[in-house]
Amino acid sequence: MKGHYFKHMPNIIDKINTLKKAKNAIILAHCYQPVEIDEVADYVGDSLYLSQVASRTDADIIVFAGVYFMAQTAKLLSPDKKVLLPQIEAGCRMADMLSYRQLKEFLAQHPSLPTVCYVNSTAEVKAECDICCTSSNAEKIVKSLGKSKVLFVPDTYLGKWVEKQLGNVEVITYPGFCPTHLQIRPQDIENARKKYPNALVLAHPECHMSVSSIADFVGATSGIMNFVAKSKNKEFIIATEQGVVDRLKRDYPNKTIIPIKNNIICPNMKMTSPEDILHVLETEENEIIVDEEIAKRAVNCLNRMLEVSK
Numbered sequence: 001m002k003g004h005y006f007k008h009m010p011n012i013i014d015k016i017n018t019l020k021k022a023k024n025a026i027i028l029a030h031c032y033q034p035v036e037i038d039e040v041a042d043y044v045g046d047s048l049y050l051s052q053v054a055s056r057t058d059a060d061i062i063v064f065a066g067v068y069f070m071a072q073t074a075k076l077l078s079p080d081k082k083v084l085l086p087q088i089e090a091g092c093r094m095a096d097m098l099s100y101r102q103l104k105e106f107l108a109q110h111p112s113l114p115t116v117c118y119v120n121s122t123a124e125v126k127a128e129c130d131i132c133c134t135s136s137n138a139e140k141i142v143k144s145l146g147k148s149k150v151l152f153v154p155d156t157y158l159g160k161w162v163e164k165q166l167g168n169v170e171v172i173t174y175p176g177f178c179p180t181h182l183q184i185r186p187q188d189i190e191n192a193r194k195k196y197p198n199a200l201v202l203a204h205p206e207c208h209m210s211v212s213s214i215a216d217f218v219g220a221t222s223g224i225m226n227f228v229a230k231s232k233n234k235e236f237i238i239a240t241e242q243g244v245v246d247r248l249k250r251d252y253p254n255k256t257i258i259p260i261k262n263n264i265i266c267p268n269m270k271m272t273s274p275e276d277i278l279h280v281l282e283t284e285e286n287e288i289i290v291d292e293e294i295a296k297r298a299v300n301c302l303n304r305m306l307e308v309s310k
């Protein structure tokens with residue numbers, strides 16, 4: 001399938017590949033990116049996988065096809081590399097819900113509790129938290145603290161999902177959320193089940209609890225992709241971002257992949273184009289820079305997560 005999406009611009013792949021080689025660069029792409037980005041990406045996956053790749057790479061330049069916090073996380077984990085974000089405007093609406101000041105106020109309301117920080121957050125926020133997590137390891141990370149009460153920022157639904165799974169830890173959450181995943185309603189699941197009674201419903205834990213609690217499986221991007229890969233079932237209703245649907249359709253043409261509804265799209269994730277990738281590779285514009293003092297503390301938060309996730 002390589003080159004399929006690039007028929008209309010045949011030189012782009014060649015130009016990107018030549019520059020990657022000449023500059024010892026790699027391209028990391030999140031699964032919510034437009035699916036054609038995979039054709040130039042060296043690694044495609046979810047937040048945890050991509051942060052692990054970023055922490056281990058020998059490349060001199062990392063081009064992160066994703067949103068700002070992902071590129072910033074790559075920079076924190078690989079401070080000596082040049083990290084470029086193809087679209088500097090691509091932020092995360094959930095990460096934007098928690099500023100440094102809002103975090104300090106939240107921490108002041110709940111003193112002396114360990115704080116788990118979802119990776120969808122700024123470096124300033126990470127610098128003030130004890131340990132980071134992604135949606136694929138959140139349960140393991142909260143459990144690793146061995147406490148009966150923890151704070152969780154900024155995603156209230158992921159935090160509450162973890163609380164429900166663990167059963168013996170009170171998770172006090174900041175009221176942040178993902179506007180894309182919150183578009184999915186329990187009624188959408190009921191409608192889809194009526195139409196496809198043999199399909200299994202797979203949902204991301206950023207969904208509202210009323211959705212997660214009626215899904216057949218709840219998991220991060222990698223969890224959902226692995227579930228489809230391994231399941232003997234043939235039909236799946238996907239309750240997460242469209243990029244996951246597109247990749248599953250491409251990778252499993254013999255299975256029926258049904259989006260829970262149209263337009264479950266993260267607009268920021270869809271900003272990146274192959275031309276943007278080529279542009280930053282050529283110009284090395286849009287470099288991610290993090291203040292040294294903040295970076296020192298924020299990286300501890302991330303390294304603790306990677307240690308637990310090994």
Ligand code: 13P
Binds near residue numbers: 136178206220221222
């Ligand atoms: P993953 O951890 O599944 O990659 O999710 C990242 C994200 O931003 C989901 O909205």
Ligand code: SF4
Binds near residue numbers: 067120179180
């Ligand atoms: Fe942020 Fe939601 Fe987009 Fe993920 S899907 S990057 S949480 S706004």
